Amino acid sequence: MVADPMPTLRELAASLEAGERSSLELVEQSLTRARECESLAAFLSLREDGAREEARAADRRRAAGERRSPLDGIPIAIKDNITKRGETAGCASRILEGYRSPFDATALARLEAAGCIVVGRTNMDEFAMGSSTENSAYGPSRNPWDPERAPGGSSGGSAVAVAAGVVPVALGSDTGGSIRQPASFTGIVGMKPTYGRVSRLGLVAFASSLDQIGPFARTARDCAWVLDAMSGNDPGDSTSLPDPPTRSTDALTDALEMGDLDGLRIGLPSEYFELEGAAPGVIERVREAVAELEAAGARTVPVSLPNSRFAVACYYLVATAEASSNLARFDGARYGRRAAGAADVGEMIERSRSEGFGAEVKRRILLGTFVLSAGYYDAYYKKAQQVRTLLRDDFGRAFEECDVIAAPTSPETAFRFGEKADPLALYLSDVYTVSANLTGTPAVSVPCGLSEGLPVGLQLIGPARGDETILRVADAYQQRTSHHEARPPLAGAGA
Amino acid sequence: MSKLSPDELLHLSKLSALRFSEAELRAFGADLEAVLGYVELLEQAPTEGVEPTSLPIPFPTPLRDDEPAEPLPAEEAVANAPERSGTAFAVPKVIDEG
Amino acid sequence: MKPTHPDYEVVIGLEVHCQLRVRTKLFTPAPVTYGAEPNTATLPVCLGLPGALPVLNGPAVELAVRAGLATHCTIQPRSIFARKNYFYPDLPKGYQISQFEEPLATGGYVDVPMEGEEEPLRVRLTRIHMEEDAGKSVHEAGLSETHVDLNRAGVPLIEIVSEPDIRSPEAATAYLRTLREIVRYIDASDADMEKGHFRCDVNVSLRPHGSSELGTRTELKNLNSFRFVEAAIRLEIDRQAKVLSEGGTIEQVTLGYDADRGRTFLMRGKEDSDDYRYFPDPDLVPLVLSEERIAEIRAALPELPEQKRARFTEEYGLPGDACAILTEKRGLADFFERAAAAAGDDAKPAAQTTANWMLRDVLAVLREDDVEVQDGHLEPEGLGALIRMVEEGRVTARSARSLLPELIREGGDPERLVQERGLESVSDEGALEALVAQAIEANPKAVASYAEGDKKSLNFLMGQVMKASQGKADPGAVRKLLAAKLES
Ligand SMILES: [Mg+2]
Numbered sequence A: 001m002v003a004d005p006m007p008t009l010r011e012l013a014a015s016l017e018a019g020e021r022s023s024l025e026l027v028e029q030s031l032t033r034a035r036e037c038e039s040l041a042a043f044l045s046l047r048e049d050g051a052r053e054e055a056r057a058a059d060r061r062r063a064a065g066e067r068r069s070p071l072d073g074i075p076i077a078i079k080d081n082i083t084k085r086g087e088t089a090g091c092a093s094r095i096l097e098g099y100r101s102p103f104d105a106t107a108l109a110r111l112e113a114a115g116c117i118v119v120g121r122t123n124m125d126e127f128a129m130g131s132s133t134e135n136s137a138y139g140p141s142r143n144p145w146d147p148e149r150a151p152g153g154s155s156g157g158s159a160v161a162v163a164a165g166v167v168p169v170a171l172g173s174d175t176g177g178s179i180r181q182p183a184s185f186t187g188i189v190g191m192k193p194t195y196g197r198v199s200r201l202g203l204v205a206f207a208s209s210l211d212q213i214g215p216f217a218r219t220a221r222d223c224a225w226v227l228d229a230m231s232g233n234d235p236g237d238s239t240s241l242p243d244p245p246t247r248s249t250d251a252l253t254d255a256l257e258m259g260d261l262d263g264l265r266i267g268l269p270s271e272y273f274e275l276e277g278a279a280p281g282v283i284e285r286v287r288e289a290v291a292e293l294e295a296a297g298a299r300t301v302p303v304s305l306p307n308s309r310f311a312v313a314c315y316y317l318v319a320t321a322e323a324s325s326n327l328a329r330f331d332g333a334r335y336g337r338r339a340a341g342a343a344d345v346g347e348m349i350e351r352s353r354s355e356g357f358g359a360e361v362k363r364r365i366l367l368g369t370f371v372l373s374a375g376y377y378d379a380y381y382k383k384a385q386q387v388r389t390l391l392r393d394d395f396g397r398a399f400e401e402c403d404v405i406a407a408p409t410s411p412e413t414a415f416r417f418g419e420k421a422d423p424l425a426l427y428l429s430d431v432y433t434v435s436a437n438l439t440g441t442p443a444v445s446v447p448c449g450l451s452e453g454l455p456v457g458l459q460l461i462g463p464a465r466g467d468e469t470i471l472r473v474a475d476a477y478q479q480r481t482s483h484h485e486a487r488p489p490l491a492g493a494g495a
Numbered sequence B: 001m002s003k004l005s006p007d008e009l010l011h012l013s014k015l016s017a018l019r020f021s022e023a024e025l026r027a028f029g030a031d032l033e034a035v036l037g038y039v040e041l042l043e044q045a046p047t048e049g050v051e052p053t054s055l056p057i058p059f060p061t062p063l064r065d066d067e068p069a070e071p072l073p074a075e076e077a078v079a080n081a082p083e084r085s086g087t088a089f090a091v092p093k094v095i096d097e098g
Numbered sequence C: 001m002k003p004t005h006p007d008y009e010v011v012i013g014l015e016v017h018c019q020l021r022v023r024t025k026l027f028t029p030a031p032v033t034y035g036a037e038p039n040t041a042t043l044p045v046c047l048g049l050p051g052a053l054p055v056l057n058g059p060a061v062e063l064a065v066r067a068g069l070a071t072h073c074t075i076q077p078r079s080i081f082a083r084k085n086y087f088y089p090d091l092p093k094g095y096q097i098s099q100f101e102e103p104l105a106t107g108g109y110v111d112v113p114m115e116g117e118e119e120p121l122r123v124r125l126t127r128i129h130m131e132e133d134a135g136k137s138v139h140e141a142g143l144s145e146t147h148v149d150l151n152r153a154g155v156p157l158i159e160i161v162s163e164p165d166i167r168s169p170e171a172a173t174a175y176l177r178t179l180r181e182i183v184r185y186i187d188a189s190d191a192d193m194e195k196g197h198f199r200c201d202v203n204v205s206l207r208p209h210g211s212s213e214l215g216t217r218t219e220l221k222n223l224n225s226f227r228f229v230e231a232a233i234r235l236e237i238d239r240q241a242k243v244l245s246e247g248g249t250i251e252q253v254t255l256g257y258d259a260d261r262g263r264t265f266l267m268r269g270k271e272d273s274d275d276y277r278y279f280p281d282p283d284l285v286p287l288v289l290s291e292e293r294i295a296e297i298r299a300a301l302p303e304l305p306e307q308k309r310a311r312f313t314e315e316y317g318l319p320g321d322a323c324a325i326l327t328e329k330r331g332l333a334d335f336f337e338r339a340a341a342a343a344g345d346d347a348k349p350a351a352q353t354t355a356n357w358m359l360r361d362v363l364a365v366l367r368e369d370d371v372e373v374q375d376g377h378l379e380p381e382g383l384g385a386l387i388r389m390v391e392e393g394r395v396t397a398r399s400a401r402s403l404l405p406e407l408i409r410e411g412g413d414p415e416r417l418v419q420e421r422g423l424e425s426v427s428d429e430g431a432l433e434a435l436v437a438q439a440i441e442a443n444p445k446a447v448a449s450y451a452e453g454d455k456k457s458l459n460f461l462m463g464q465v466m467k468a469s470q471g472k473a474d475p476g477a478v479r480k481l482l483a484a485k486l487e488s
């Protein structure tokens, strides 16, 4: 069995350009690897025939000198909450069983226009609600570093697909850390762009004001490439930034020429590094990573995010309120699962939802309904929206002092299944990630070594529209370190 | 902040269009109270006179032209329907609460 | 004005849902249709599909702003779309996108002309907000199924909410007529009630005369004709008065109106508007309108009916009811003014004469054919030319009148038609004298009674001359000649 079957996106694209490999070979390799890793349950479905057919077409284009972009023919994976015309978009939920979408998500359509080929849909926490993929209606994905541990979530399947070498790139969605935390748990790079950078059209909404599609890859450089290909204004999404697409790859090339991080100010929030309950091993790795950045020319400055202790509470009120409304459309009337034998439509709706949603989704719908309901709105929802303003101001002030903020991605490494049976305990583990969603800022998680044999993620948070900056810093870090080259023990073990 | 009464919980599940057994409702109620207990923390947040934020980043108001696009073919519009009648969605009868 | 009910003052407020005159839906470019096959006019947003997102229709906003300006509202520089959450099979997303705490327009009024009253009734408006329509559920009798058609889902509406300033069913319909006239004038809506473009909910409460406290109100939902509005309000006044006079209390309920049976029925108990869980829609951004944009829309606003009425009175000296009729529709008012300009050089008399022709003759034909004047074949300048010919004595009123139906239905140049048909009036002295002599000779009795002082005999003789001329004789000249002959 090959120990490292899947090189980086950059290497694959180069070998396609050089004619050393064909797209069909890459797709076959992806599919083979996916089957080898079946026990990790990264995928909910594979597009074997469709992907092969598209690969042949990509190879014909290359042969004819008509390739769409350097990404033409590259296999990718997408999270099950991203729509693709004619295919399922099940969000790992029973309630969407059998549903087929009549339209493409903009982000995916752009990647496909560049020639990317979807080989499969990845597992996730149902409707992206969770941090472990344990809430998938189809069972959890497993962490290739230790199959008894969660890969993180909610985009756990996409993280595993990249970490296990099935695909060089996968798309996830990040509402409160759902890309960064699984990237951290599986030892890869995962990025949440600035809110509005990537169109949400075709992303099945969990919490509209927080959701953002983003890439998983082995390197920040690969993430930059994918981000450039899918970002940019979409008139079909009212919350799409009017800016042109990011030019992160250019920024990286320039940075490489400059060779260092001279003059870069890295903010270290005391609240994050002194957090009670953060694993010492995690804090240690992150401090080492910061030292590495300093060695590259950056200097650190202390910053303060005094309201960050309210972030998790704020997040769960905002996210569940929006979710309770976003998930109201799943009523069994027009699509998806319908309970049989209801006497009237009210009963049909209630029973379809009760049978179709899992426990965590119900829990969050109840909470969200509660915080929006009369008499509680001001005390909960409005209060949370005010705290959101405080957080935005905190970050605004911090970014006057620094260019990026460094922090752990998660207070701990991958936990064992069932370890976080108490929902609240799981919510609290989002402490480092939710603020970027609440304030719309971009953030990336980069592997920065192991603690007790498990990967640790360094999180870099930038100001809004600072996507290029955080990717440049992440890239500089990866240029100087080899943590991203560490492979999970299982990667070569087969299954 | 408050403890949820069984009536409140029932009302909440009605508003959410979810049905629960009594045991389920008790369990969910307990989870909810744990979370609500935790978010009491927000009472300490200095929000006096602070404007609420609904979207993290300000956007200009995007307006569309009034140009019709080709609608979905009716067959496609109802392709996912659990039940249909012609090109209409069919659902069990509506009983208006009186 | 005499009170509507002897024991109670009636307090009425209205909420009007008015469909905006645009081609596509409020949040997606699916076409707005009427009477199409179910679900043939939908896009993912209309179906509430996973991953679909709303984008606001710009021209719909402009029409809503026009409606706000035309009703003296303040247009808010920033308004918010909110979600109103409830489950219903024709509500595909499980929420309706509407405006709640921060609507587009606030604090306006409509002046309603009331029959037999000098002063119009001023009805204050609480607000005008934008929202999307729901789909349609069809419950077929005897069927255990309901059929859902989402063609209407997402159609752009404005909801115009009045203060409880109305005191009678008649005033309610007068208000609705005025409002409909306004939205049509500004091209904001076709307001076709049969097509459901203009529907209203009525809040009714009673209180003892002289009381300033509001009684408990009930809501009559979805009334779609003026007749039903009046009938339903009357029924509700009677019902509430009976309950109150028997010492009962009114419950806050929602009622429907069954037009076939002519009665109201209970739709819903105390509606808990508290349960809608409104919150700002996070898929949409605030609707921000600059002062310049609002000024631009205001500048493009046509003259409104009330302004036109005032001007017609002022400029042309037309009586109130003539103004009311001529300004009811913008097309008619414009037609009238163009015809009047062609009818004579002196604006005031020309307008008055034209108004008479319009009210007496033209509208009758149009009404008979059920067409709008701008849709007929009659050119306003043509009508003006015909009236001018009458005024100049070149054609008799009677001849002109006989030509009108044809001109309206088929069109044509009145000048040429008059010539072709030989309808020029006979004013040649010789010819007229012969006709007059003939009439005097043939009617000695009338001549005798005229001599005895019965001046009406002159009219009889006039009639005889006109008849003999086949209506072409110039009546002024004939009268002069006859009088001279008879006096001599
Ligand atoms: Mg209403």
Ligand SMILES: [Zn+2]
Binding pocket: C017, C131, C159
């Ligand atoms: Zn309404």
